Amino acid sequence: MAQERKFKIGKPILEVKNISLSFGGVKAITDTSFDVLEHEVRAIIGPNGAGKSSMLNCINGIYKPQQGTVSFKGQQITNITPNIMAQMGLSRTFQNLALFKRMSVLDNILVGRKLHTKTNFLEVAFQLPKVKKEEKENRDRSEEIISFLEIEDIKDTPVGKLPYGLQKKVELGRALATDSSVILLDEPMAGMNVEEKRDMCRFILKVNDELGTTMVLIEHDMGVVMDISDRVVVLDYGKVIGDGTPDEVRSNQKVIDAYLGVEH
C-alpha cells in the first residue's frame, strides 16, 4: 500500500502461543502460534476444517484450549471468558450469525454499547437524568455506525427479517459499537455475492483506516484475503503452514499444496 496510513502498524497487540485444542480424540488445533500487530488487517485462511473458527473461539474464550496461552495488550490472560475479553477491548462476529433476531437493527447495535453503559437497572427504571444522557450518547454513537455502514433505512427492522448480507453488516456494526481495539471477524463474507463482498471489504478497510481498529478475519476466498490483508496466516489440519505477507504466502509451496491438493 503506497498510501500513507493514519494508524501505523505497531507492536503485537494479540499473541497466541502454542495453542492446542482437542475435542475428545479429535485434534482441532496443534501447537499453533502467531501474533497480530496493532492496527493491521490480519487474515487467517485455510481449507475447511483447518481449525480457523476454533482458533477464534480460543482467543475469545468460548473454547478453552488444553495448552498454550493468549496474550492481549501485553498481558497474558488466564481463564479467558468472552466477557473478560470484551471488557479488555476485543470484540467479534460469528460464522453462523449470532444476532438478536427479535430485536431491531438499532437495538442490536445498542447492545454493543453495553460496556459503555454504566447505569444500573434501578436508575434505568426511574429514568434518572444520567440514564437519559448516557442513552443519548449511546444512541448517537449507534446512529453514527449505522450511517457509516449505510444501513439507515433498515434500522428499525427486526434483524430476523433481513437478508443474509445485511445481517452480516449488522453484526459488524454491533462489533464496531463496542469501540474495541481488536475485532475478530469469522467469515464476514461467507455466502455473499461479489458485490456484497466488495462492499464488506470496503467497510473492513474503512474501519481499519479511519478508526485504526485491528482486524482479524477468517475467510475462504483467497482473492479477497490477498487484496485487503497486511499479513496472512495459513492453517491446515490445525497447524500453521504459512505466515507472512500475501505475496509470501502465495508463493509458499505448502500453501499451494494445501489449497490445490498434492499427490501423496
Added chain:
Amino acid sequence: MMKPVFMTYTKKDLINLAVCMVLSVLVIPTFITTEYWYTSILIPWLCLALATIGQQIVMGYTGQLALGAAGFMAAGAFAMFNLILRVPDLGFVGSLIVSGLIAAAFGILFGLPSLKVRGIYLMVATLASQFFIIWMIDKFGWFKNYDSSGIITAQDIVILGKPFTTPLAMYFVCLAVTTVLTLLAMNMARGSTGRNWMAVRDMDIAAESMGVSLLRTKVQAFAISAFYCGVAGALFAFCYLKSLEPVAFDIKLSFKILFMCILGGLGTINGAFIGAAFILLFPVLLNAIGNNVFHGAIDATIISSIEQVIFGGLMIIFMIYEPLGMAKLWENIKQKWKTKFPTMNIKNLTSSIGKKS
C-alpha cells in the same frame, strides 16, 4: 420510529397512558357501582396482571422458562402479613416494598439454576420454588403467627392513618401500585436493562461476547420478576382474598400466570394485562352464556370443564399460529385498520414527511 416526548415515551404512549388513566380513575368508578366487579374482577385482574409482568420479565424478556410465580407470590403475601404484624412502623407501602424485596431474595436463590440448566429442565428446577416456599410456610408456625385454624384473616389496609377497606378504596390501592410498577417495568424493558435481557434471550453467547454478563443479567431478571410477583401476591392476599392461606398459592395459580403470559404475548407489557383479563373474564363469560342462553340447562361442572378445554385449545392454537400472543394480534388488527383506512393517518404522515426534510 417516533421521537420520545417525555422520558422514553412517545406521544402515542402518553395518549395511551392518559386514556387508561381516565378510564380507570374516572370512568370505571363512576359507572361501575356493583361491588362484585371490584372484588371479583378488577382487583384480581390488577394483581394477576402485576404477577404476569413479573413472569414476562423472566420468561418473555429474558427467555428463561420459569414456573413458580405463585411461590414468590406466597412469599410476598406472608412477608407482608408478618411485617404488618411485627414491624407496624413500616406502614403499608413500606411493608409492600420490603415484602417485594424478600420475594426478590427468594427469586435470586431459585434463579441460580438458570446459570447451568435451560429450557424445560429449568422449568422443572424452578418448580422447587413453588413447593419449597409453600412447604416452608406450612412447616414453621412462626410464618402464620402460630394460628391453628389454617386460614388467617389479613389485616386491614391503613395508609397514612386512613383505612382502605371498601372495595373501591382497595381498587385504587391496587391501581396505584400496578400503575407505578408497570411504568417502571416499561422503563426497564425499553432501556439498556431490557436490551440486556433480550440479548440473553435471543443469543446468549453473542450477548456474552458483547460484555453482557449472563450471571448478572439472569439473576437480575429473576430478582425483579420475583419482586413483582411478591408485591402482586401481597396485594392479592390483602385486597382480593382478604385472608392468607398457602393453598391459595398452589401450582394451579403458577400455571394460570404462565397461561396469561403466553396468551397475552411473550415479551410485551401490555400483553400481561390482556392475558390476565382474558383468563379472568372468560369463565365469567362462559357462565353468563350458560345461564342466559341455556338457562342453566348445562351443569356448572361441565361449564368449568369446557373452560379448561378451550384454554388448552387456545394455547395450542396460539403457540402454532401466533407465538407472540394477543398483544401481537391486536397490533396486527391495528396495522390492517391503518392500511385499510390510510386517510385516518394523514396527520401522522405529513408530520413525518416534515421531519424528514
